[in-house]
Amino acid sequence: MRNEFLVFGQPLIGEEEKEEVLDCLNKAWLGTGPKVAKFELDFAAYKGASYVAALNSCTAALHLSLLALDLQRGDEVITTPMTFCATVNAIIHVGATPVLADVQPGSMNIDPGEIRKKITKRTRAILPVHFAGRACDMDAIMAIAEEHHLAVIEDCAHAIETEYRGRKAGTIGDFGCFSFYSTKNVVTGEGGLVITRKPEDADRIKVLGLHGMSKDAWKRFSDAGFKHYDVVEAGFKYNMMDLQAAIGIHQLSRVENLWKRRETVWQRYQHAFADLPLGLPAPVEPGTRHAYHLYTVLIDESRTGISRDSFLNAMTGEKIGVGVHYRSIPEHAFYKKAFGWRGEDYPHAYRVGRETVSLPLSAKITDADVQDVITAVRTLVGRSGQ
Numbered sequence: 001m002r003n004e005f006l007v008f009g010q011p012l013i014g015e016e017e018k019e020e021v022l023d024c025l026n027k028a029w030l031g032t033g034p035k036v037a038k039f040e041l042d043f044a045a046y047k048g049a050s051y052v053a054a055l056n057s058c059t060a061a062l063h064l065s066l067l068a069l070d071l072q073r074g075d076e077v078i079t080t081p082m083t084f085c086a087t088v089n090a091i092i093h094v095g096a097t098p099v100l101a102d103v104q105p106g107s108m109n110i111d112p113g114e115i116r117k118k119i120t121k122r123t124r125a126i127l128p129v130h131f132a133g134r135a136c137d138m139d140a141i142m143a144i145a146e147e148h149h150l151a152v153i154e155d156c157a158h159a160i161e162t163e164y165r166g167r168k169a170g171t172i173g174d175f176g177c178f179s180f181y182s183t184k185n186v187v188t189g190e191g192g193l194v195i196t197r198k199p200e201d202a203d204r205i206k207v208l209g210l211h212g213m214s215k216d217a218w219k220r221f222s223d224a225g226f227k228h229y230d231v232v233e234a235g236f237k238y239n240m241m242d243l244q245a246a247i248g249i250h251q252l253s254r255v256e257n258l259w260k261r262r263e264t265v266w267q268r269y270q271h272a273f274a275d276l277p278l279g280l281p282a283p284v285e286p287g288t289r290h291a292y293h294l295y296t297v298l299i300d301e302s303r304t305g306i307s308r309d310s311f312l313n314a315m316t317g318e319k320i321g322v323g324v325h326y327r328s329i330p331e332h333a334f335y336k337k338a339f340g341w342r343g344e345d346y347p348h349a350y351r352v353g354r355e356t357v358s359l360p361l362s363a364k365i366t367d368a369d370v371q372d373v374i375t376a377v378r379t380l381v382g383r384s385g386q
């Protein structure tokens with residue numbers, strides 16, 4: 001048994017991040033400023049994108065992208081039941097109606113065929129999530145969007161490094177929303193960013209993200225001369241701070257190394273569990289790049305002899321932190337009540353939500369940690385089944 005608890009999703013923080021944060025403190029410039037501007041430029045360069053706005057979360061990025069669509073009450077946005085609640089809540093907060101389209105059982109990504117079935121006269125947008133870092137079928141999704149004149153917002157919270165047929169996730173739709181939450185592939189503590197296809201969308205999102213104050217209001221404290229700001233919309237307080245960008249700049253400079261490490265761990269799990277009665281992640285689709293954000297296994301009690309929830313408890317008992325991504329959206333109390341959704345109506349997401357377990361996959365975990373995870377999993381499910 002391990003001595004120390006293996007915290008799920010803990011980020012790998014380098015010395016450069018610490019020094020850059022100290023630089024903020026030494027200069028006493030904590031809020032939105034030059035480090036956020038640099039982080040935006042660096043991220044845009046990494047993704048090959050022209051228009052970006054750094055924000056304080058992916059939730060904010062989703063909310064402001066949806067606001068930029070100027071939806072009317074009752075307009076419908078189609079998304080996946082296999083996502084974090086923030087995806088659906090953002091749709092609700094702009095007064096639109098979320099509509100769920102079930103996932104494909106293998107990829108766990110939204111099924112374009114199911115999207116087609118859910119289109120009505122009120123449909124305005126599709127909000128796919130590149131689940132676990134696996135690219136959605138974007139050609140099919142973009143074809144549906146074009147046919148029905150729908151906007152596409154990519155939830156790229158898992159998908160910083162994801163690519164699809166030569167294009168980078170977040171640059172295919174009209175908006176790409178990224179998260180730098182503490183467990184994500186690049187972290188700033190809390191943080192987010194949106195890529196937009198049109199420059200006017202990024203401009204509007206920047207305004208909406210800082211109280212609705214006219215562009216570049218943060219410059220008003222600089223030595224360029226006093227400037228009044230004007231409030232042009234009723235906005236929100238969603239700006240990223242330099243303290244956060246200080247961490248992100250150096251995380252981003254290491255993004256490929258961190259990815260490589262997670263890929264190694266992911267492959268090691270794939271090999272180590274190949275003979276077990278577990279549902280393993282599908283191979284990476286040709287022509288795509290997986291971001292390896294989550295490594296999930298499915299625990300079907302009839303094959304493993306242990307229930308998913310007992311497995312979660314047993315792993316925690318072995319001092320290994322595990323996650324559930326996710327119980328399907330329609331199973332949560334609020335959505336049941338508000339929309340009358342039932343888990344059984346989205347059978348693939350429902351099954352994944354009941355069987356899935358995320359194993360530790362951060363770049364911080366050591367080879368010894370990986371071995372502990374493998375040993376624990378093999379002990380818990382290795383003896384039964386097949």
Ligand SMILES: *Cc1c(COP(=O)(O)O)cnc(C)c1O
Binds near residue numbers: 057083084157179180
């Ligand atoms: C983490 C996450 C979000 C929210 O990101 P925050 O930066 O925490 O707001 C949205 N969607 C998905 C799929 C996520 O995993």
